[in-house]
Amino acid sequence: MAAVMTAAAVLYLLHSLLRFRNFEAKGYDLGIFDQAVxxxxxxxxxIVPxxxxxFHLLGDHFHPIIAAFAPLYWIWDDPRVLNIGMIALLVSTALPVYLVxxxxxxxxxxxxxxxALLLFWPFQALVNWDFHEIAFGVPLIAWVIWAIERQRMxxxxxxxxxxxxxxxxMGVTLIALALVLAFKRAWLPALVTAALGVFGYWFAVELVIPHFSAAGEFGYWEFTALGPSAGAAMLFLLTQPWNAVVILFDDPAKVxxxxxxxxxxxxxxFASPYVILGAPILLSRLFNDRANVWSVIYQYDAILAPIFLLAGFDVARRMIARWPRLRPLSVGLPVTVIxxxxxxxxAFPGVFPLQRTVTGDNWTMGERALAHQQVTDAVPDGVCVEAADTAVPHLVDRTSVGLNGTTDEDALTWIIIDDTVEELGGSNPLSPExxxxxxxxxxxxxxxxDAQGLWLLHRDAPASSAATQDCAEYLRR
Incomplete structure (x- = not known):
């Protein structure tokens, strides 16, 4: 077991470090979380420029758990510590899965x-995403199932x-957990969990996020197919469940x-109560207005992998208990996933991105990566800079860096523009033009x-400018 976890950690880390070296890591999300942590x-x-x-990041999403990685920066002041920490979280998930x-x-x-878990595509997708707060939930949800199976409700x-x-x-996920506990006849733990879920969701969405948000409200209601509000969505689900089911399969990406x-x-x-744990996360994506969250290349699926894998084994053990001749299923199920x-x-690097590292496709630093290196090296420390998404992670440790169009214009003295992309990133992205x-x-x-499509631009600013002084202060205690 130790050898399996070590091998996965080495492969994940190699892929992650090569992505960073090759300027494939991005401001969204590695740069964002680096600035926050x-x-x-x-x-x-x-504050995340x-x-x-x-911009106060707790006004965007409620994820205070990422502060747990802050001490890593006291050891190595580099965004790659987030890659290392996330990989440790993912690899550790194999332990509760193994024990169950x-x-x-x-x-x-x-x-x-x-x-099977460590090789499965959701874990590969998250490693390829560099970092996301959902990584903290991956081992936690696996340990939740372990605790239930040990009757430690x-x-x-x-x-x-x-x-x-x-x-x-995750408040909604706790309500799903309450249903699982109720299925296990743990009535009081189920009631407490449901109450925690409702309170946690309300506390985050109605109090914390609006308090820190410039808009004064939670900005991620993106389920207009169900209705303009949470109440309208609940009414739609209760009164038109057949139409809701249609939405779950109305695009090839969803299928x-x-x-x-x-x-x-x-x-x-599908035959295990544990599938309920993953339902809120999966369904919230399929009901979402944004087509990109239906895709399999993003970070969202990693937390579902241990849930669905253990749910599959849960059904397999019950089938084997009833029909002993199905005993080979205990090995056949993970072998199929493997x-x-x-x-x-x-064969399919679009869904299984570790292919590039396994085959050596990303071992050599290409001309565009070298151009990135040239451009970022020319930016001095302690300045306010706007940069291309792929340049941002290489500037976060020594500048106050934002994407094109996100920075105080009075403070801005350096700009990196990538003219090979249609949009330059961010909530309201600029075009290169x-x-x-x-x-x-x-x-x-x-x-x-025009270094492989990258442009570095500069202007002088008064050294006494309060705005430019803020740039230098951003990374100081």
Whole structure:
């Protein structure tokens, strides 16, 4: 088991570090979380220039748990510490999965389950995303299932409560956990968990986020297919459930998401109560207005992987108990997932991105990465700079950096523009043409021109300017 976890950690870390070296890591999300956790490490509020001027990240999402990684910056002041920390979280998830499956079966199926989890596409997608707060929830949810199977229901409640610190929508996941506990006839723990879930969601969405948000409200109601508000959505789900089901399958990307989650698991999770734990997260994506969250290439699925995998094994053990001749299923289930993972890693890099590291495709630093290096090296320390999304992670440790169009124009002295992309990132992204026009209006002059599509521009600013002094102060205690 130690060898499996070590091998996964080495592969994940190699892929992550190569992404960073090759300038494939991005401001969204590695740069954002670096700025937030770095400010926590400096005992400051999580102000994130990448998101906007004086943008407080707790006004965006409720994820105070990321402050747990602040001490890592006291050891190594580099955004890659977040990669390392996240990989540790993902790899550690194999342990509760192993323990649960071993309790149900034996060592071999449990070991294969751990391999299947670590090779499965949701984990690969999150490693390829560099960092996201959902990583904290991945081992937590697996330990919740372990606690339930050990009949430690109050421990499951406690672990579930910690999920509330991961993200505001974990309150809904706690309500799902309450249903699972009720199914297990743990009535009082179920009641307490449901109450915690309702309170946690209300506290995050109605109090904390509006308090820190410049708009004064939670800005992520994106379920207009269900209704203009949460109340309208609940009414729609209760009165038109058939139409709600249609929405879950109304796009090929949604069908693909269903297929990639459940076909490798032989559709078994649908017969387990544990599938309820993953329902709020999966359904919230499928009901979402944003088409990108239906895709399998983002970070959202990692927390679902241990839930659905253990749900599959839960059904397998009950089938085997009833029909002993199905005993090979205990090995066949993880072998199927492993086979999908291996074939996918070798043949489908769009869904299984570790393929590039396994085959060596990303081992060499290309010309564009070298151009990135040239441009970022030319930016001095302690300045306010706007940068291309792929340049941001290489500037967060020594500048106050935002994306194009997000920084106080009085403070801005350096700009990096990437003319090879359609949009330059952020909530209201500029096009390269708009960014160049803005730079010209502000009096910027080229320093490096068209280095593989990258432009570095500069203008002088008064040394006594209060705005420029704020840039230098951003990374100081």
């Amino acid at each position: 770095r400010q926590y490490a400096l005992f400051k509020a999580p 990448i998101k906007g001027e004086d 499956v071993r309790r149900w079966f034996s060592h071999l199926p449990a070991l294969l389950a751990a391999v 109050w421990l499951a409640v406690g672990l579930g409560a910690v999920l509330l610190l991961v993200r505001e929508d 693909g998401l269903w297929a990639l989650h459940f076909l490798p698991l032989l559709l078994l999770p 086979t999908v993972g291996l074939v996918g890693t070798l 708009e960014a160049f026009a803005r730079a010209e209006r502000l009096g910027f002059e080229p320093v490096i021109e």
